[in-house]
Amino acid sequence: MSSDLTARARIRDAAIKLFAERGIDGATIRDIAQEADVSSGLLRHHFGSKEGLRDACDEYALNELTKLSGQFSEFNTLDGLTPRVQQLQRYLIRSTMDGSPTGAAMFDRMLVFGNEWLATTNLKIADPEAFVAVLAVMKMSLFTMRDLMSRALGSDVTEPATWARMLQASLDLFSQPLITEEQAAQARAALDRLAAGEE
Amino acid sequence: MSSDLTARARIRDAAIKLFAERGIDGATIRDIAQEADVSSGLLRHHFGSKEGLRDACDEYALNELTKLSGQFSEFNTLDGLTPRVQQLQRYLIRSTMDGSPTGAAMFDRMLVFGNEWLATTNLKIADPEAFVAVLAVMKMSLFTMRDLMSRALGSDVTEPATWARMLQASLDLFSQPLITEEQAAQARAALDRLAAGEE
C-alpha cells in the first residue's frame, strides 16, 4: 500500500500502527521491522534504539496532528477526523499512558485549550481545574477504549460511520443535563461526607 | 501491613496491585512474588500459570466488587468508594483492556445497568446503544487515566479528597449542558456530512 515511501518513513508508520495497537512494550522491534518489510537492524540504524524510535514517533505524530487538525481534540474540528488522524491520536494517547513526556505535554496543551474554551462559555464551575481535566480525560477515552467501543456498537469504530455514531452519542451527552439538580446536590453532599469524614 | 494473610491471598493482592499499576504484561511473576514475599515457584504452585493467576484475580475482583458495592459504577453508590474498591475497579478495567473475558463480561453488565438507568430517566436519545456505551467508557476512563488525572490535579487521586474533587467535577459535567442546542445541531450536521460523504 504505502511501499513507495522511504524505508525510514515505512518504519515510522509501522511503529505508530503497532505501538497504538499493542502498546509500547507490546510491540517488538522485530514485529515493527517485519511490518515495514525491513530488517530489525535497519530500524536500529535509523533510530538508534527503541526509545529513539518512540521519540521520533511522538514528535512526528504531534507535528502531523497540529498540522492536520490545528488545535485538535476540539469538537468543532470534527471534519478533519480521518482514520489517519484517528490513528495518530490513538498512538499519541497510548504513548502518553505509557509515560511519554511528549504525550504529557500534549495533555497539558489539551488542558490549556479546555480552559480557553471554558472561558468562552458562561458556565459557572466551582473547580475549573478539575472540570477541564475530567473533560479532557473523557475525550481521550474515546480513543483508548476503542476495542470495547467497537464491541458495544457491533462494528469497528475506525469506520467513519461507526465513529460518527459514537460522536453523535457524545453530542447527546454534552448537550443536555443527564441528572437533575436535586440528584446532583444529593451526590455532592455524599461526596462532601466522603471527603471530610474518612481518613 | 497485610502479612497476616495466607500466602495465597498475599500473592493475589500483590498481583492485583502490580497488574493494575503496570498492566498484565508489564508485571512479571518474579515481581509479584517479591511483592508478596514468597518465591516465584509458590505462585506457580497455587495458580498454575500467569494466566491462571490473572483468571483468579479477575474472578476475585469481580466478586469482591459486587459484594462491596452492589452494582458498582453507578453514581449513587459513591459512598462505598474506598481506596480498596478503587484499586479493584482499576485492576479489572486494566485487565479488561488487556483482553480479559471476565472484564468484557463486566463491561456488558455496565451496559445493561446503563440501559436500565436510562429507562428511569426521561431522556430522549436517538441512539441509546451508542449513548450508553459512550457513558460507560467515559466513566471507566476516570480509573484508567489515573496518572494523568493526578498530574493535572496536583495530587494523587487515590486520596479520598482528590478523588472527591474529581467526582464533583464530573457532577458538574453531567448536571448541565455544556454546549448549546445550536452548537450541537451544527456539529450533528457536520457529522452527517462526514458519515455520508466520505468513503
Add this chain to the structure above:
DNA sequence: TAGCGTACTACACGCTTGTGTAGTCGCAAG
C-alpha cells in the same frame, strides 16, 4: 514411628527481548 500430601524453595531450561558487531551492496566524488 512410618507414610503421605501440601506448602514452599532453589535452580535450570528454552524462548524472546533489545542491543551490539561485522559485513555487503550501491552510488557519488576524486
Add this chain to the structure above:
DNA sequence: CTTGCGACTACACAAGCGTGTAGTACGCTA
C-alpha cells in the same frame, strides 16, 4: 578504478521472561 559513505542485512550476545523439575519442611492420619 577506488575510495568512502550511507542504506541495509545477518548473526551473535546478555538479560529477562514464563515455565518445568527436583527437593525440603511440616502437619496430619494410621
